[in-house]
Amino acid sequence: MIHFYHVHQSYQRNILALKDISFDCLRGEFVFLTGASGAGKTTLLKLIIREEIPLQGQILVNGQNVSSIPVNKIPRLRRAIGVVFQDFKLIRGKTVFENVTFVLKTLGIDLKERRKRAYHVLKQVGLQHKTNAYPLELSGGEQQRVAVARAIVNDPVLLLADEPTGNLDPDMAVEIMNLFSKINRRGTTVLVATHDREMIRRMGKRVITLDKGQLIHDTGSQMQIEET
Amino acid sequence: MIHFYHVHQSYQRNILALKDISFDCLRGEFVFLTGASGAGKTTLLKLIIREEIPLQGQILVNGQNVSSIPVNKIPRLRRAIGVVFQDFKLIRGKTVFENVTFVLKTLGIDLKERRKRAYHVLKQVGLQHKTNAYPLELSGGEQQRVAVARAIVNDPVLLLADEPTGNLDPDMAVEIMNLFSKINRRGTTVLVATHDREMIRRMGKRVITLDKGQLIHDTGSQMQIEET
Amino acid sequence: MLRYLIFAVWEAAISLWRSRVLNLLAVGTIMFAMFILGSFVLVGINLQKITVNWRDQIQFNVFLADDIDQSQIEAVRGTIEGSMLVKSAQFISKHRALELFGQDFPTYQTTVNALEKNPFPASFQVSLIRGTERAQFDELRVVILSREGVEEVYYDEEIFKRLDFFIRLIRLAGWFFGSIMVTSSIFSISNVLKLTFFTRREEVDIMKLVGASRAYIRGPFIVEGILIGLLGSLLGVSLVYLGHLLLQTYVADAEPFLMASLEPVFLPMSWVFILVLAGSLSGFLGSLFSLHQFLEEHISYQ
Amino acid sequence: MLRYLIFAVWEAAISLWRSRVLNLLAVGTIMFAMFILGSFVLVGINLQKITVNWRDQIQFNVFLADDIDQSQIEAVRGTIEGSMLVKSAQFISKHRALELFGQDFPTYQTTVNALEKNPFPASFQVSLIRGTERAQFDELRVVILSREGVEEVYYDEEIFKRLDFFIRLIRLAGWFFGSIMVTSSIFSISNVLKLTFFTRREEVDIMKLVGASRAYIRGPFIVEGILIGLLGSLLGVSLVYLGHLLLQTYVADAEPFLMASLEPVFLPMSWVFILVLAGSLSGFLGSLFSLHQFLEEHISYQ
Numbered sequence A, B: 001m002i003h004f005y006h007v008h009q010s011y012q013r014n015i016l017a018l019k020d021i022s023f024d025c026l027r028g029e030f031v032f033l034t035g036a037s038g039a040g041k042t043t044l045l046k047l048i049i050r051e052e053i054p055l056q057g058q059i060l061v062n063g064q065n066v067s068s069i070p071v072n073k074i075p076r077l078r079r080a081i082g083v084v085f086q087d088f089k090l091i092r093g094k095t096v097f098e099n100v101t102f103v104l105k106t107l108g109i110d111l112k113e114r115r116k117r118a119y120h121v122l123k124q125v126g127l128q129h130k131t132n133a134y135p136l137e138l139s140g141g142e143q144q145r146v147a148v149a150r151a152i153v154n155d156p157v158l159l160l161a162d163e164p165t166g167n168l169d170p171d172m173a174v175e176i177m178n179l180f181s182k183i184n185r186r187g188t189t190v191l192v193a194t195h196d197r198e199m200i201r202r203m204g205k206r207v208i209t210l211d212k213g214q215l216i217h218d219t220g221s222q223m224q225i226e227e228t
Numbered sequence C, D: 001m002l003r004y005l006i007f008a009v010w011e012a013a014i015s016l017w018r019s020r021v022l023n024l025l026a027v028g029t030i031m032f033a034m035f036i037l038g039s040f041v042l043v044g045i046n047l048q049k050i051t052v053n054w055r056d057q058i059q060f061n062v063f064l065a066d067d068i069d070q071s072q073i074e075a076v077r078g079t080i081e082g083s084m085l086v087k088s089a090q091f092i093s094k095h096r097a098l099e100l101f102g103q104d105f106p107t108y109q110t111t112v113n114a115l116e117k118n119p120f121p122a123s124f125q126v127s128l129i130r131g132t133e134r135a136q137f138d139e140l141r142v143v144i145l146s147r148e149g150v151e152e153v154y155y156d157e158e159i160f161k162r163l164d165f166f167i168r169l170i171r172l173a174g175w176f177f178g179s180i181m182v183t184s185s186i187f188s189i190s191n192v193l194k195l196t197f198f199t200r201r202e203e204v205d206i207m208k209l210v211g212a213s214r215a216y217i218r219g220p221f222i223v224e225g226i227l228i229g230l231l232g233s234l235l236g237v238s239l240v241y242l243g244h245l246l247l248q249t250y251v252a253d254a255e256p257f258l259m260a261s262l263e264p265v266f267l268p269m270s271w272v273f274i275l276v277l278a279g280s281l282s283g284f285l286g287s288l289f290s291l292h293q294f295l296e297e298h299i300s301y302q
């Protein structure tokens, strides 16, 4: 599903945000990405959705080389990926419902179907009563859960979540993780960047650890046997 | 330092974000505020800095009734309080240095002194090398630490921190908490809203727990004897 | 396609309403740009009408020889009236010329009456049609002069020159100002739209990141730009109409005896249409350019 | 106080530079507003100059009786030249009048020469000073008519009326357009500044929350508004000057014989000053209002 081959990324001269990253992530896997603040987790996720282009190296996502796909194919690539951004990235001028279903609308899905789907995902994150609120009327954790709802509403083949439980209480965090597990079991590949060691330990999934831009540890895929 | 008397707050008709909150927080105390997502923690902090006015009830902060102080006294009140906002609230168009020292500048403190103080606090949060970066060039955790640095640069008498470690790795989180403890020992009253049960347990301080806008538990002040 | 159009228009309408304060600023600025443009055209059209009225009254005299006979007179009349430039021509006999002189200079009435021989020649008094150019007149003059029995073609050279110059000046000023007005209206409209859309960079960035395709991001913005431009120019033209009504009342009150032919006219429908179209077009172009310049540079698809 | 000023100006300069694309849009729009305003004033001043030049040439004739004697002529001359309204007066004797008639109408030269008695009266040809009003002229006319030996005061009523009307029309249009231009320039400048500052609501909210006092938030914004207005109007006036140079070249090329007295003049310094001041002032007011309207409503201190 995701293949990194010797990827380097840099924002300033001489300082590498990512250094020679190579890893494979198979379809249907559930992977945690961890590392200290500033280690490069968000940068890695940005490369996957082609928000940035790597300085060096190749990245394959869902069979496509994201550094070289034509511009007009990018929206389709991104629609196949659900992303929970670290800073939520909710549109302030739109309600929770509109934020969650915006992409469905551009796909021409009718209002009734959008309502149904939005209700379904908002209920899963416990926010069905905030459907018509604006993001600035929500608490931090509520905004984060809206971001989660938006990421999963389109049944993505790949789910990226950047610190999706940073503003949630432990019980809610567990619930969200269980939701991700459920989605994962339905076949979606899940990649979660998090600091929460407790969570990582409890879930017992593959863990990739970054440190200062380098991949220093990878517990390895637990699905290799299945796929080959 | 902080006194809440039967405070109610509401954003929508019939839905109370805070319900009959009363508590006292003494000078020099270190208090954790906890509760599920949407419980009202941020709302409580907003009331303290007069970002909002309570629907009902009285709030005294540092001897002043914040619901009734004159408008032109508000900036001074706020300058006496350092705040780490849940969403950081960094000014995008200003560098880390400018963000951290903006208030000092309006107080007429000269550049050399501002440089010194900024270096000091940025070093404490491990960001002395990012002094001239803009917020959007920082990772989530780095932004959060800039917010911490800005909150403590002016030696506030009261420090409010809303989920200040949500984007930090556990080691960094502990470091920030130790920094708060140090500041607290120097006499600053500290009020931290957090979900991190592990952290709360480890610090062994007073904990106020909110649930759906109600104060459901308060471990009580550990300083009563000292002050009276 | 229809689905896409509905999407774009609907999204545009929602967003126009949600940020109405901001959009009202934009509409207001565009309204004033179009108002100025429209007023300018209005004044231009009316000035032209006035000067044309003036020029209308340019006349010249064709003096005839004393020994001209009736058939020659008719020939000259034929030449004059046959010209496309001539609006009217009036024959003034020697006798009538004497009479008119006496009326114009009553002081000399007696002097004139005392004369043995009528010194005044017969003439045609010719009025030219509106908008006759100097060169055309000169051609006509040569033709008339070549007729037998024509002594002289007399006209007030100075007035002709001055009016000609004046009209050219107005026309020049019209083009000069007109082009400046059009350019600057479009410039300021697109600036205002850019500023309006600039406040929404973030929104566009997010839309892109969640996989909205170009057309679905651009569509509503462009429709919004067009709607703002349309609304602004409609309001601007309405303001011009209001100004026109005011001017009309003022003029009617002020100079009733002078004004019969000078009553201000409103912009012809074609101009109204052009202005509104120009407003919408600059809305369209403004949003297109600002999308390009601001809204898509930040997170490039490269 | 000085410290505060330095703070405000310095912060304004930094912010102007940091969001220069946005500010350039604002400066550009203001520049065009001031350019239009300035061009309008320029054209107005030059039109006035032209019409005054024309009116300058309004003359009237004072016809004298045939039996007037030298002392009476001098008395009339005294009356005419004593008037503040008269620029120049030229005496034309009976003999000269005959000569001039012969020159004007060469066809009648022989007829005129054959006359026994000179039928033309002596006269004064009087030019009025610039800007004489109709009423003033009428007064003067009555005074001159009351002199002994004056037969008639003759003038071309039509031309007088028309010029008068024309000048009033220009003046009216000037006021009408001028006030519209000023209003709409200020309106659009303040709109543009509002839009510019609107993009910085968040910044102001944050500044307030961290305890910056009102003056320290407003100061830089206001200085920024003033600087944008100043820069925009300076550029606008420069553009007007450029337009003036172009016009000058064009006019010089086009009509050398007509133009001696009609060479376009640039705005007087006082107008340049007024325009630049108006730009800065609208910058000041624009930022003040937008601060009030947008930037302080969100997190009110109440």
Ligand SMILES: Nc1ncnc2c1ncn2[C@@H]1O[C@H](COP(=O)(O)OP(=O)(O)OP(=O)(O)O)[C@@H](O)[C@H]1O
Pocket: A011, A012, A017, A035, A036, A037, A038, A039, A040, A041, A042, A043, A044, A086, B136, B137, B138, B139, B140, B141, B142, B167, B168
């Ligand atoms: N746009 C940018 N310009 C310059 N430097 C950047 C930019 N984005 C990130 N960086 C730097 O790259 C490094 C890696 O950032 P990244 O956001 O990937 O960290 P992270 O692992 O997500 O950290 P966190 O856990 O704090 O979110 C950091 O040092 C950061 O300052």
Ligand SMILES: Nc1ncnc2c1ncn2[C@@H]1O[C@H](COP(=O)(O)OP(=O)(O)OP(=O)(O)O)[C@@H](O)[C@H]1O
Pocket: A136, A137, A138, A139, A140, A141, A142, A167, A168, B011, B012, B017, B035, B036, B037, B038, B039, B040, B041, B042, B043, B044, B086
């Ligand atoms: N501006 C607002 N308008 C309407 N409702 C609001 C507004 N701000 C907060 N609320 C609501 O008030 C309740 C309490 O919000 P608050 O931000 O205080 O929660 P919190 O305890 O900080 O939660 P979290 O841990 O998720 O940040 C939430 O249900 C939220 O949706």
Ligand SMILES: [Mg+2]
Pocket: A041, A042, A043, A086, A162, B139, B140, B141
């Ligand atoms: Mg990150």
Ligand SMILES: [Mg+2]
Pocket: A139, A140, A141, B041, B042, B043, B086, B162
């Ligand atoms: Mg909160």
